Amino acid sequence: MNHINHIEELTDELILFFNSFSSWENSVIRSSDLSVSEAHAIEALGQHGTMNMKSLAGKLGVTTGTTTVTVDRLESKKYARRTSTKKDRRVNLISLTEKGEKAFAEHHRFHLDLTEQMCACLSKEEAMQLLETIKKINREIF
Amino acid sequence: MNHINHIEELTDELILFFNSFSSWENSVIRSSDLSVSEAHAIEALGQHGTMNMKSLAGKLGVTTGTTTVTVDRLESKKYARRTSTKKDRRVNLISLTEKGEKAFAEHHRFHLDLTEQMCACLSKEEAMQLLETIKKINREIF
DNA sequence: AAAATATACTTTGATAATCAAACATTATCA
């Protein structure tokens, strides 16, 4: 993989993969009654569990100000709730309500289906290798 | 890869990968004088060459209305231009100006660096396998 | 302990991003 053309090619395929994934996700979300940012927040909370505003903002890759707005809407729609802690009263812990958990499960089902589709066009070995590779990249690069 | 837990795990890693990639890209873009949608449009035009509005909208995964706005801004900032064709006078071909090509090259450099970083933590075989796998998924799923 | 500094979050004000639906223009089909 030292060859420059392979780097070029992999780059182009990664960008294409990213854009396709993004389009796919947006169209899945638009078929629900959630906005894109709301859905992403629910996804993060469902996957990683209750967390404070700062961590949630970090997971979503946006500022805490943006996250405040998103969580406000999730709260008013009853998908999530804020809980303050005794230990540090500045902190708000954000957790999913039952409705939020349900929405997460539903959305996650789409992701699982997509992953299954992907694996269906790969051999068992390729799929296992993909998992290992993505894990490595997630741990070591991002 | 038939095991349900592996599907779960791969799904979670893919989502993490996607979110990390997204955050990375956003922070790269914010260090330039382009907005996120402008940068994405330049990226698509640079990678695939001149195309009409509909194709560009398709590549970006947004409506043509949204694309009109984006291209308006790119044009007013001199990164891209519209050219009408004789063959079909409804069509606008969008192409990068010299300034646009330069911005693309610069942005693409960041992507190439990221890919190199990724490959640096993989063996040659793993990297080649990743390329093949992503290609397959891009062709067959998206 | 008081003052200074840092942290977690919200608010504000502005701009960017987006969609759906209506519209204008040009092509194609019957």
Added chain:
DNA sequence: TGATAATGTTTGATTATCAAAGTATATTTT
């Protein structure tokens, strides 16, 4: 020719976002 389809723009509304300023609480320094 007239009807239908396709390409792109405009409109009106909503969502998404940031940076910077503000609020409240914790921590550190003197």
